[in-house]
Amino acid sequence: MTKNTFHLVSLGCAKNTVDSDSMAQLLLRDGYRSMDDPDKAAVLIVNTCGFIGPAKEESYRVLGDLAKSKRNGQVLIAAGCLTQRYGVEVAQKVQGIDGILGTRRWMDIVQVVREVRKGPRPEPVYHLPETATVVGSDENDALRVSVAGGSAYIKIADGCRRPCAFCAIPLIKGTAVSRPVESILHEAQTLRDAGVRELILIAQDTTDYGHDFGLKDGLAVLLEQLTDSVPDMDWIRVMYAYPGYVTDRLVEVMATRKQILPYLDMPLQHAHPKTLYRMKRPSNIDWVHKTLAKMRAAIPELAIRTTFIVGYPGETDEEFQALYDFVNEIRFDRAGAFPFSFEPGTTSTPLGDPVHASVKEERFARLMELQQSISLQVNQSYVGKTLDVLVEGFNDGISIGRSYRDAPEVDGLVIIEGKASVGDIVPVRITGAMAYDLTGVLAQKLITL
Ligand code: SF4
CATH class of the missing domain: 3.80.30.20 (tm_1862 like domain)
Known part of the structure; x- marks a missing residue:
């Protein structure tokens, strides 16, 4: 386990992702480093989802798994919709949670981390909302x-x-x-x-x-x-x-x-x-x-x-x-x-x-x-057409991106033959269609061939 490191699991929707990234930014600014491996992190954070039954179950499962594998000196913090809604009940259901943050209190993450890292305490640290936060006012x-x-x-x-x-x-x-x-x-x-x-x-x-x-x-x-x-x-x-x-x-x-x-x-x-x-x-x-x-x-x-x-x-x-x-x-x-x-x-x-x-x-x-x-x-109606694609990744000779038809996480992808730079928007000639995704080749490459 490395000192001043955190491992953050973000569950649920894009709105939760925004809060997770904001918490990560605050911790990075406070000198923390992000770790992919929970075993190596001093602070474990789960930004939960409490929207529907299966999402709640997943949140409890992830919290429970981390609580069970928690080692000496590690702390576990639950944030997000589940804790906002159920507060104390979450800490009662999952033994081993050290801190609880509501959705509108994500900005308290550094303070909560400092408090829980002072040492074992009989009760978790609670930062739950009393009032609505006007987003963007601070x-x-x-x-x-x-x-x-x-x-x-x-x-x-x-x-x-x-x-x-x-x-x-x-x-x-x-x-x-x-x-x-x-x-x-x-x-x-x-x-x-x-x-x-x-x-x-x-x-x-x-x-x-x-x-x-x-x-x-x-x-x-x-x-x-x-x-x-x-x-x-x-x-x-x-x-x-x-x-x-x-x-x-x-x-x-x-x-x-x-x-x-x-x-x-x-x-x-x-x-x-x-x-x-x-x-x-x-x-x-x-x-x-x-x-x-x-x-x-x-x-x-x-x-x-x-x-x-x-x-x-x-x-x-x-x-x-x-x-x-x-x-x-x-x-x-x-x-x-x-x-x-x-x-x-x-x-x-x-x-x-x-x-x-x-x-x-x-x-x-x-x-x-x-x-x-x-x-x-x-999707098949797009075969033969050219779409602009925002490139998001490259691996093993294949680039992956999204067209205007694809919002991240919920829609499909465009799988492109060849290498394109991540972050670029490139024209792609669509050559194949599946139920969710399209395949294609770089249109510029076709021109130069
Ligand atoms: S009440 Fe729920 S489902 Fe209805 S608009 Fe608001 S967030 Fe969406």
Whole structure:
């Protein structure tokens, strides 16, 4: 074990990755080094996810494994959504945790590490939130960024004020708090200067950006200012749009500002109005049809991603069939699905979890099989075309990257024959398609041959 070293495991979504990288930056600044091997690190940190049942199980499993293998002198800190939501209960369930941090207290990591390293104590050190943190309001602002290859996530808000009946995020994170525009612009400029090629805007609901400032069409306003402020940023990608809030102005900004990728991630969760009503989600499916048609007309190359929940309480065969037919009709570039998992404390509590697990699994498998065939067909339509690809890695004669159609971690990859430099955006002639990924060759290489 090496003194002043840490090993950090980041679980869950991109929003957690931002907090993990911010904690790592603070520790690096304090003289710590990051270690890949947990056995060699003095401080073990798990940034947990508590979003749904399987994510909670994974968080407990990783914490439990590290607690069991903890050696003399090592300390274990649990941070993130699970601890934010369950606090003391996490330390009771996993013996051996020395420190507990909530999601809005990630910036206390150095202080917590110092406290827990003073020596054994009867109780863990708790840094849990009493109040919402206004993201970007303090000196740690510049750290709220996660850089990977040529891409960086920027969190534009934290928390959520939507009432979705299945979701624990508002319980965990509280209501939406937007980050000041100037702070986002400043960070974007810093990232541009550091060579970042793709900015990925994230929040629980990006289309709600600025509502707490009284800003109308806040996301569109932010995108206009961002594209003016960093005109040489190659790609700007927007994630997590809420149905009903993709406005005409937002569509226009996306269609006319070339840096904004023609990519829309809009988690729809279901397509039957009755299911959506029980979910306390916007249930106007006509709006979805009209908005997607409008966007496809304004942005012909638009790639659309969404996610669905199957087996929501009360989901009848007819309701599931409506979802299946909708997916078949819209032909999303990308669609993910989750079998419903009940979260105690959410407003779906009175509904319980009545759809049998085998029914959920069967519906999930049917929907994913359909989507895989659609995704394959859509991917095949790109064979012979040339796409710009942001290169993320090279190994053994093969480069790997993403096109505008692929958000990191959730979408596909472009596998390129030959060597391209990591961080470059290169034209790739697509030569093959699979359900999720594309294969291709460097277009420049073809020209020189
Ligand atoms: S929009 Fe709904 S599902 Fe998404 S974080 Fe907010 S409450 Fe949860």
